[in-house]
Amino acid sequence: MIRGLDTTVRKIRRTVFEEVARLGFKADADTLLNDMEEIPYKIVNEDTMKYRESVYRARAVVRERLRLAMGLSLRPENKPVHLTMGVEASNISDKYYEPPLMQVIPSACEGCEEKGYEVSNVCKGCLAHPCMEVCPKGAISMVNGRSYIDQSKCIKCGKCKAACPYDAISKKERPCAKACGVGAIETDRHGRAVINNEKCVSCGMCMVSCPFGAISDKSQIFQLARALSEGDQIIAEIAPAFAGQFGDNITPRNLKAALQELGFSEFYEVALGADIGAIAEAHHYVNKVTTGELPFLLTSCCPSWAMLAKKYFPDLVEQVSQELTPMVATARTIKKEHPNAKVVFIGPCAAKKLEAMRRTVRSDVDFVITFEELQAMFDAKDIDLSKYEAESSFHNATGAGRGYAYAGGVANAIENCVKEYYPGVDVKIAHAEGLAECKKILSLAKVGRMNGCLIEGMGCPGGCVAGAGTNLQVDKAKKKVQELVAGSTKKLPPKELEEIELK
Numbered sequence: 001m002i003r004g005l006d007t008t009v010r011k012i013r014r015t016v017f018e019e020v021a022r023l024g025f026k027a028d029a030d031t032l033l034n035d036m037e038e039i040p041y042k043i044v045n046e047d048t049m050k051y052r053e054s055v056y057r058a059r060a061v062v063r064e065r066l067r068l069a070m071g072l073s074l075r076p077e078n079k080p081v082h083l084t085m086g087v088e089a090s091n092i093s094d095k096y097y098e099p100p101l102m103q104v105i106p107s108a109c110e111g112c113e114e115k116g117y118e119v120s121n122v123c124k125g126c127l128a129h130p131c132m133e134v135c136p137k138g139a140i141s142m143v144n145g146r147s148y149i150d151q152s153k154c155i156k157c158g159k160c161k162a163a164c165p166y167d168a169i170s171k172k173e174r175p176c177a178k179a180c181g182v183g184a185i186e187t188d189r190h191g192r193a194v195i196n197n198e199k200c201v202s203c204g205m206c207m208v209s210c211p212f213g214a215i216s217d218k219s220q221i222f223q224l225a226r227a228l229s230e231g232d233q234i235i236a237e238i239a240p241a242f243a244g245q246f247g248d249n250i251t252p253r254n255l256k257a258a259l260q261e262l263g264f265s266e267f268y269e270v271a272l273g274a275d276i277g278a279i280a281e282a283h284h285y286v287n288k289v290t291t292g293e294l295p296f297l298l299t300s301c302c303p304s305w306a307m308l309a310k311k312y313f314p315d316l317v318e319q320v321s322q323e324l325t326p327m328v329a330t331a332r333t334i335k336k337e338h339p340n341a342k343v344v345f346i347g348p349c350a351a352k353k354l355e356a357m358r359r360t361v362r363s364d365v366d367f368v369i370t371f372e373e374l375q376a377m378f379d380a381k382d383i384d385l386s387k388y389e390a391e392s393s394f395h396n397a398t399g400a401g402r403g404y405a406y407a408g409g410v411a412n413a414i415e416n417c418v419k420e421y422y423p424g425v426d427v428k429i430a431h432a433e434g435l436a437e438c439k440k441i442l443s444l445a446k447v448g449r450m451n452g453c454l455i456e457g458m459g460c461p462g463g464c465v466a467g468a469g470t471n472l473q474v475d476k477a478k479k480k481v482q483e484l485v486a487g488s489t490k491k492l493p494p495k496e497l498e499e500i501e502l503k
Contacts, residue, residue, distance in 0.1 A: 181435025370469020
């Protein structure tokens with residue numbers, strides 16, 4: 001509902017990221033602690049918009065956001081910890097993310113009510129009172145001429161709401177819990193939301209669904225700004241969902257030139273790695289699934305989907321593709337050509353931050369930042385993308401690889417590669433988007449209902465264009481990527497890509 005809107009929550013996030021990026025570009029260890037201390041007062045004061053009931057609470061929230069943006073964890077509530085505690089360990093250009101990635105800021109959480117049903121003042125007290133008739137627990141009675149729900153008896157089945165002809169019964173649910181497809185949002189003893197990290201797969205849907213901005217993720221924006229200011233050779237790999245994320249009229253040439261202005265030396269499309277993956281997955285499907293060696297094949301490019309399968313369906317791990325994700329395949333291609341360079345993945349995904357933290361990936365991907373964080377870096381440097389234009393665009397990927405950015409695009413790319421390079425082979429395709437749907441399709445696969453299928457899973461409803469680090473409304477973002485795909489010179493990657501050895 002609030003995705004892509006320029007809300008107050010989004011503005012605060014962007015402002016914090018912008019200030020942290022400035023700290024990184026400044027790269028002054030002597031003033032760093034004092035500079036950090038000043039930021040909450042700069043963002044929240046008597047002259048700024050009133051974000052909370054008091055400037056003191058608003059500053060408390062900003063302080064925790066600031067720590068997360070610096071790559072630090074939240075401070076404990078039960079003992080005194082200074083705002084800048086641990087900064088020295090983060091004041092380096094090669095710091096990796098440390099779990100947990102997603103965290104609820106206690107001082108920001110409003111303690112929204114958990115799932116339940118309540119009769120509103122729209123109730124007419126009708127003669128039929130169907131809500132009473134359908135309630136299996138007798139939880140509804142008439143009080144002062146209107147329906148009343150006894151919460152101690154209510155089992156939250158929702159039958160009363162479905163039966164009410166006036167839609168007078170409202171369903172109340174925590175936005176963060178509603179958005180979480182794995183039930184990782186729980187409640188602490190104060191009634192505030194808390195994330196169960198044993199269940200969480202770091203998709204970030206809770207973060208972008210909270211209207212109070214009480215959930216945030218960690219960032220490497222400070223460390224990347226530092227590395228750029230130090231003149232390191234830093235190469236960007238950009239996910240195909242970039243289309244439209246920085247403005248309707250911003251072209252790949254504008255983006256490329258703006259990245260050069262920030263200090264990046266070269267640029268690759270992550271769709272290049274997606275092309276490699278599409279060919280490899282097509283080969284894998286034909287040689288493993290159609291022969292009966294594997295019952296089905298699960299794609300692996302979405303880290304939240306892959307984490308979901310491994311956490312909740314461990315007996316299906318063998319069916320998760322072992323091919324490199326587009327991020328890693330592109331990074332390894334870069335490192336082969338530029339072994340001393342640092343690689344930055346720029347994309348829409350929060351979960352990629354934890355993927356890059358894996359020991360098998362750390363040497364390939366040095367930084368992960370989102371489109372939202374990149375925009376804040378441009379703002380910190382006062383870079384107007386419309387005023388910069390490179391001589392050339394990104395021309396090293398196909399329409400198939402670029403289509404990985406939206407739901408169904410991965411399976412479609414692999415299916416087209418199979419049809420082109422393995423004529424006569426029938427492909428069964430299935431895809432799910434959003435973790436709740438992903439769990440359903442994995443449950444079906446577990447009991448043998450998806451045999452012979454190539455199954456694509458996307459943790460975010462809509463695919464990568466709906467990732468937690470995007471700047472644009474999902475439908476508009478998908479349209480922009482589809483235009484990018486349609487304008488691609490090459491539609492399919494060459495079969496020779498399967499011979500590339502990156503592992």
